[in-house]
Amino acid sequence: MAQTKWAAISIILLLVGVGIGYGIWGTAAPATVTETITQTKTETVGGQTITVTETAAGTTIIQTQTVTRTQTVTAAMQPVELAISVWAAGDPASVTRVDNIVNACNRLVKFAGTLGAPYTCTIEETYYHRGGWEDYEKKIFLAFEAGELPDIIAVGHEWIPVLADKGMIVPLDEYINKYWDFAFFDVPETLWNAVRYKGKLWAIPQDTEARPLYIWKPALKGLGWSDEEIAALPEKIKNGEFTLDDMLEVAKQAVDAGLVKYGVLHRPTPGGELWQVIFAYGGKLWNPDTGNMVLDKEAMQRALEWFYRASRELQVLPQDMTTWSWRSIHTAVVSGETLFWFGGTWHWAEWQKVEYHPELGAVPESYLWENFIFALVPSGFQGGKPVTLSHPFVYVVTSQSENPEGAALVLAVASQPEFDVAHAVGSAHIPVRKSSLEHPAMKASKFLSDVAYMLDYATFLPMHPLWGKYRKIIYDAIAAVELGKMAPADALKFIEDSIKADPELSTVVEIV
């Protein structure tokens, strides 16, 4: 019985041993291998990706292996039709705000064509060069009510709070992130801050600018300034060695000497050039920490006193300045009737394109270089920091757009340096991308290269829905001071009282 038991165990062990031995031998030197081929095909059909897996097995066995081959098969692509509408506004030299969108669309079609993609892109562009900004604003709001907003609108960055709060535009963070490496990686942070509201990015910067103080060289020469002294003036302003009061003093000398008709001219409508005087006295109009607007009483008082000295005491600034037409101002500036002009970089291009000069018409750039120098707006204090105001123009995508994705794509292409530069050079604005500064056309533009440093001194408008209301009060106060209707102290009181009397403004303007 015991022998039978051990015999059975021996047979089992033998069989197991044979089995193990066979297995080891078989693995080490197989006669044949089963090949299993798995193919995965990814096909794009009608915009959807379909993955098909095919497995082939049972051929001559040499070794066992699994091969996975991924093959992308592009099926016949469905035509993509992109139809985008865009509105923009501005001076006739800035029509590139819509032209760039059209050109970006064409570029997109060409690029898609090289990939064999049947892509069509249609842009319906409207450029408002008639009327003022208020008409443009009304048009946008009426179109919103009627559900007729276009896909893209170009506006000043300070419009964002109003448009966003009313639900007229959509945040673009998703698209900006998507196209970051392609189009937006080198847009300066200051410009992103200008389009950030309530923690979201609502727009894509389109252009920016500085607001230089233009100075008529022949008048300085007439006062006995040497070429070196004239050339050094922008640097003196930069270093705080030439203040706003020095400016009035020189203006008075030039007017008294009969070298110019006016000492200083400024814009006739509410706008950034006027607020620069408040900034030059260390004031601010917005508190980015609280999001509220600010009435800095001390700086405002000093600014109003400066306007009073210029217009009423020294009489170097026309007392009816706020009633002038734009055309008469530009004519006076380009024909050398004023020593100082609070202008903008875009005026440099405008003067070359519009017939402002009574005899020369549109003046050549050589004429401008011969007769003007430009500088930052001087500080109000000796040794103080000069200022300029930058007002970035931006593209927003409206909430009524049926294709925000397509609109964002077109904007990403329109933000490429060649388009950025085309607008900058054509309209004398400053490009929004750092890489644009390296573009040959930009390097060839001496003017833009020379003013680029001013962005380091840039201030911005308040990002507040009620800024339009607040700025009108300040502008009315300045106009009243110049027209002699109010003393500076009364004008300041008028501003303060107007804010306190307004149920909306009183809660959003910090009086300091």
Next chain:
Amino acid sequence: MGRSQEIYIRAPRFGNINRILGKAVLYGVVTAMTLPIIIMYLWLFMQSVSEKVLIGFIPSGFTADGWRFLWGPVKFGEVLLPPIWPITLNSLIIALGVTGIEVSIALMAGYALSRLRVPFRDSFLILIIILHAFPGITLLIAIFYLLNVMGLINTLLSVIIAKAALEIPMATWLIKGFFDAVPWDVEASALVDGCSRLQAWYKVILPLVKPGVAAVAIFAFLAGWNEFIYALTFIFDPNLYPLSIHIIGLIGEFRYVDYTLLAATALFYSIPPLVFFVITQKAFMKVPLVGMKGA
């Protein structure tokens, strides 16, 4: 005798002088009153064909450059302006649309108010004149919302309807006066002869109020042709803009204005109303003398 003959001869001489003096004063006053208008049109014409005008209207250097918009694209600064012909067509559609609606409704309403026993007719007449007293601009937003609800915003029809609606009360009053002047006997004769009321209105009365129809049509056409504020507010598509908005675009903020182009376009803008007036003035001036026997 000789003395009286002398007086007889002198009297007509003084009479002539007085008459001539009277006419001279009359023409002088009329000329003085119309001179600003004449100078305006003279300036427009001279400016449109001159490189420069001296002392307001003396041309200096002939040029047809201002009229270039008729045969090619025009650049305004760097902006390429849309072609003029589709814009002119838009203006024509608005003007003719307003004319058609206004004349047809005013003719029927005016006849009804003149001839039929309409309850509260006097109150109704006062009400429609009150309606006309509202300046269109005060109703702008309300009309905008109405048209928006109707889905008509951004169409030429929106401008036509709004303009015609606000012009109809005055046109009704105007044409009612013409119907009132037609003797009842004329209409009664037509009815006796077997005409229905509608036939009498169409075949007998309307021919007698042709001057009234012409007057209403001229005013309606001019109102439609000159329309600006409704077109500016209700239309967003620049392809639908009429000439009035196009001209504002040429002026802009007076920064880039090309006066030669502006003057030529303004003259072009004034041609269709002139043509329309010439066509309709014959009927406008005709006094209804036919069928007045016994009136």
